[in-house]
Each structure stands twice: as C-alpha cells, then as structure tokens.
Amino acid sequence: VTKISVIGAGAWGTALAQTYAASGHDVTLWVRETDLAETMRAARENTAFLPGIRLADSLNITPSLEEAARSEVLLLVVPAQFARSTLKSLAPHLKTGTTIVLCAKGIEIATGKLLTDVVAEECPGTSCAVLTGPNFAHEIAGGKPSASTIAAQNIDESKRIQSLLSSKNLRLYAADDVIAAEIAGAVKNVIAIACGIVHGLDLGESARAALVTRGLAEIARLTIAMGGKRETLMGQCGVGDMMLTCSSIKSRNFSFGVLMAEGKTPEEILASRSAVTEGVPTAKATAALAEKLGIDMPIVKTVDACLHHGLGVSEALAALMLRPARAELE
Amino acid sequence: VTKISVIGAGAWGTALAQTYAASGHDVTLWVRETDLAETMRAARENTAFLPGIRLADSLNITPSLEEAARSEVLLLVVPAQFARSTLKSLAPHLKTGTTIVLCAKGIEIATGKLLTDVVAEECPGTSCAVLTGPNFAHEIAGGKPSASTIAAQNIDESKRIQSLLSSKNLRLYAADDVIAAEIAGAVKNVIAIACGIVHGLDLGESARAALVTRGLAEIARLTIAMGGKRETLMGQCGVGDMMLTCSSIKSRNFSFGVLMAEGKTPEEILASRSAVTEGVPTAKATAALAEKLGIDMPIVKTVDACLHHGLGVSEALAALMLRPARAELE
Numbered sequence: 268v269t270k271i272s273v274i275g276a277g278a279w280g281t282a283l284a285q286t287y288a289a290s291g292h293d294v295t296l297w298v299r300e301t302d303l304a305e306t307m308r309a310a311r312e313n314t315a316f317l318p319g320i321r322l323a324d325s326l327n328i329t330p331s332l333e334e335a336a337r338s339e340v341l342l343l344v345v346p347a348q349f350a351r352s353t354l355k356s357l358a359p360h361l362k363t364g365t366t367i368v369l370c371a372k373g374i375e376i377a378t379g380k381l382l383t384d385v386v387a388e389e390c391p392g393t394s395c396a397v398l399t400g401p402n403f404a405h406e407i408a409g410g411k412p413s414a415s416t417i418a419a420q421n422i423d424e425s426k427r428i429q430s431l432l433s434s435k436n437l438r439l440y441a442a443d444d445v446i447a448a449e450i451a452g453a454v455k456n457v458i459a460i461a462c463g464i465v466h467g468l469d470l471g472e473s474a475r476a477a478l479v480t481r482g483l484a485e486i487a488r489l490t491i492a493m494g495g496k497r498e499t500l501m502g503q504c505g506v507g508d509m510m511l512t513c514s515s516i517k518s519r520n521f522s523f524g525v526l527m528a529e530g531k532t533p534e535e536i537l538a539s540r541s542a543v544t545e546g547v548p549t550a551k552a553t554a555a556l557a558e559k560l561g562i563d564m565p566i567v568k569t570v571d572a573c574l575h576h577g578l579g580v581s582e583a584l585a586a587l588m589l590r591p592a593r594a595e596l597e
Numbered sequence: 598v599t600k601i602s603v604i605g606a607g608a609w610g611t612a613l614a615q616t617y618a619a620s621g622h623d624v625t626l627w628v629r630e631t632d633l634a635e636t637m638r639a640a641r642e643n644t645a646f647l648p649g650i651r652l653a654d655s656l657n658i659t660p661s662l663e664e665a666a667r668s669e670v671l672l673l674v675v676p677a678q679f680a681r682s683t684l685k686s687l688a689p690h691l692k693t694g695t696t697i698v699l700c701a702k703g704i705e706i707a708t709g710k711l712l713t714d715v716v717a718e719e720c721p722g723t724s725c726a727v728l729t730g731p732n733f734a735h736e737i738a739g740g741k742p743s744a745s746t747i748a749a750q751n752i753d754e755s756k757r758i759q760s761l762l763s764s765k766n767l768r769l770y771a772a773d774d775v776i777a778a779e780i781a782g783a784v785k786n787v788i789a790i791a792c793g794i795v796h797g798l799d800l801g802e803s804a805r806a807a808l809v810t811r812g813l814a815e816i817a818r819l820t821i822a823m824g825g826k827r828e829t830l831m832g833q834c835g836v837g838d839m840m841l842t843c844s845s846i847k848s849r850n851f852s853f854g855v856l857m858a859e860g861k862t863p864e865e866i867l868a869s870r871s872a873v874t875e876g877v878p879t880a881k882a883t884a885a886l887a888e889k890l891g892i893d894m895p896i897v898k899t900v901d902a903c904l905h906h907g908l909g910v911s912e913a914l915a916a917l918m919l920r921p922a923r924a925e926l927e
Contacts (some may be wrong), residue, residue: 411803473744503807511839
C-alpha cells in the first residue's frame, strides 16, 4: 500500500485516483474548488469531468493542498500552464524525498520550459518522474487494461516508482528518459489537432497515419535537441500515446481539429468546452521552442498558425502535402 | 516517365498501377488469370479486388509475364507465399539491372526467409528494394494523399528509386534498411489480428494502443536480431503502417481478429474471403523464426496459437495481460 495524492480532479486526475484506490492504495484526491470537493465526497462521482464512474468509498477527497501534500507520492494532474502556481503552493508543505509524478502534459508558454524543470525549480529536494501513455480516463477508471511509461532520471528510480504505483489495470513500463517522455506527451496533442483536421477534411486514414509518423519525426528532432533519446519514443509515451490520441474522435485534441475542419474558429471551440485542450497552448509553446532551437517542425508550425495566426486549414494542409519528400530519419 | 510493371492485380497491385498510370508513367499491370485481364481491359475496372475505381486508359493490362518483365521497375505485389514461384517464372525474362520493388508483405513459411532473400536467390543481378507503409488501396487509387517507405541496401539506391517512382499522391521516404522495412511490413499484420481481437472483446482503445506499442517492441527485437535497425521502425514502414493497420476495421487483418473475438474459427473466416489475409501465414512463419532465434515475441506467439493451435481468444488475451511489466526497451 502506497500513500498517494492526486493533485487535480479533471477527468484524468479523477481516473488515476479511482484506479489506485480500487487497487488498494491509500489515495487522496485534491480538488481545487471546495464546493466540488464536497459534492464529490457526498455523491461519490465527478459529474463535471468523469460522469458515470462511481468513486471508491476508500478514496479521500479534499480541497486542502496541505493535507494532500503529506503523501509519499504526488501525481500532478493540473493543466500544464497551472503547474508552476500549483507547485509553488505545494512546496512549503512537502517533506524531503517526496516523489512528484508529472501526469500533466505541456510546455510552459511563459518560459518555454518542460514541466520537470518547473518541478526542479519550485520543489527542490523532491524526486520527479513522468507518467504518460495511451490512457483514456474513462477506460482506465472503468478498470479496462492499459499501459503507460514511467520515466525518471535513471532506470533504478523509475523501477522504484513503478513498484510503488502498481495497480490492477494500469501497467507501467520503466524508462530512464524524462525529456523524451515529456516532449512526446506534450507535443502529441498538437499532432492530434492536425490529425483531426485531416480527418475532418476527409483526406483519408492513410494520410492521417502518414501525418502521425511525420509528427513523430518532428517530436524526435525536438527530443534529441533537448537531450532526450529517439528510442524512448517507441514506447507507450510516444508511439502508444500517438496511436490513441491521433486516431480517436474521443480525444479532445483530435476532436478540436475536426471542428476546425468544419469551419469553427479556435475561439468558438474553446468557448464551447469546460475542459482544457492542451494542444492549443502547447502548439504555441512548441513552435516558439522550435524557432529558438532552429528545428524544423512543419506540422507543429502549421497547427500553431491555424490556431493562433488565422491560417485557414485547407491552405495549411495543402502547403504541408506539397513539401518535398526526404530521407526518413532526416 | 518511368516504365513500370506491377506484378499482381489484387487490391494493392491494382491501386499502385492506377496511381502510377495517373501520374503519367508508362505502366503495365500483370494479371495472372487471362479471363480477368480481358474483363479488366474492357471494363477499365477490377471489380473483384478494387471495385469502384476507374482505371486510367493509359494503363496496359496483360496476362503475359514475359511482357511485364521488360520494364525498368517491377513492383511485386503477389501474396508472400507465391513470391518465389512468381520470381522463378519472371527470372528468365529479366534484363540485368532491373529494379524489383517488393510490395508483398510476409515471410516465406517453407524457409523462414525474408522476401528480399528470395529475390536475391531467384533473380540474381537485379536491384531489390522494399516499398511499405500506411496505404489503403482504395484511398491511394482514389488519389488521396499518402506516404510510404522506400528501403534499399543503401540510401543512394533508395533515393534513385524514390525519384523513379514519383507520383501525385504517394510520397516516398528513403531508408537504407530493407530488413526493418520487410519485418515491420510482414509482422504488423500479426499484431493487427491481435488488435482486432482486443477490439472485438471490447477491451478499449487504450488497451489496443498499448498492445500495438508492445507489438512494435517485438518487431524491434526481431529486426535487431536479423540485422536491421530499431530507428527505421519509426518511419512509415513501422509506426505509420501500424497506426493504420492496427486501428481500422477496414484492415483485413484487424477485421480477421474482430471475427475471431466474435467466436468464428480461423477456417470459417478464411473460407468466407477471396483475398489473402497475410497475417495468418505470417503468424506461423514469425513464431517459428522467433523460436529459432530465441526471441521473446509473446503477442505473435499468442496469435499463432489462436490461429493454428486452437487456443481460445479470451484465455489468450488474459495470459498476455498478466505478464509482468518490464523496462520499456528490454
């Protein structure tokens, strides 16, 4: 039994809390809004973000960050752009040696930094890992079998966390490359928007699969430039997650692209949603990072232009398809 | 303009012939049955394997292998288990320096050999390459955008063939690793059957994505053991093709798995189909190869056991899911 806190009660945070509670761990779920925490505690359901899933009676639900900070392992599942402020609030309450597992996916727009760097800055003295993979919240909360990557600075540390986070239906594969895991987890949401556009424009499944593969090549270029390894991307955090996020209309980022292809503006789509669509800020942050590092990321750049600079989706895709072919690993 | 012959008029062969003819090349399509060749020539349609696609007037259709052998580039698109006999018949008619591009996907059961080795044995003096990627025949024949890997012994040779095989909608990426391309093209059909089973058993999209990723890890192990490179698998021939074949009910191998999950026996499914389901013989050949080389390929082994040794699909999947987790790249 591990004492685990989940910080953030969106769909994925709630699903993780439920999965670990159902697997017999001692789990606390931190909910930012006091009202929502009380409602969830009484109803044993997160009707706003994970409707239809009954939460285990053993799951402790609290709006107190101080209470949540006391666990051995903290899973951070807040929107990426709120990671720093949440970590700042957590920091004074953390014990030395606490393990912080990033389950949020994104790049900080204000600084261009990865979230592992944000953890290191805001919560020194903690051990930081990344949990990312092909996981639909409803499926995992419903007990369906699944897998993810758990990446830490070295393989011994990731194996230690792997054993702390054992569960009935979420199998973790250990990796030693947090950079690749984080970049893949973040940038795949941008590629998923592009795939939604291709799907919405009816360009076919072959075109979508080809685009995902080129998207993975862009992720690999950024990963290598940031100090990560290409082969890490062949795991659940890279190929696995893209396989899911870039092919399913149930993915928030994919469906965002579909709506853009139907002629909706990004502002209209965002206004119609309560949950965060991480690919939207991540496109901006990644395009800026690629520019700064001098890395060719045409798909990311195109999605960013469609989202933030008024480029039309049809012209955008046409421009992408007309690029000359190259050697596969260039 | 390149003089191209396509050897084999199944769905993919016909689609390739149509794509290259529509792109302005001088294309001959070899059809094994004289009757079918005549019908196709008159109707400008392959009603048996690619209905609904009008074939270009410029496309030459012939039942004469001798006539087809005269082209500069030959695309071999016959079922894998018929590759050797077809190459044997072609050999006496080939000019030295003819380029043979393997578009068939499989491993020869009788010998455990890759098809590039079969080409080397039966047609010495030819240059051999592999064309493989995420391509649904109907989409490519219909002019939708797509991409594939073109792999040859070295990058200069693959770039030479890349430029010979330019087309309006099938973009080729050059690679120098025929072994990885061939193994991925063949074995992904086995993984697709497993994914169809997972889909048919309603285990969820997360489980399917995780299974594809572990399937890719098995393909990587075999690839490395055979002398190929892991990173080649990140291209259209590996990740790209799996993204398509392992997620779409339109894939013959995926739908084969779905029918197995519904309780049909492999014999019943095969009897109901006219087109070849390559994953069925490939499972047998790959399981034997893995055994011989001492490589751990649990998904392939399980699919082989379900297909050829009467293992039930539910027990099979349960056994797979219970395996202990490991480090991601082990």
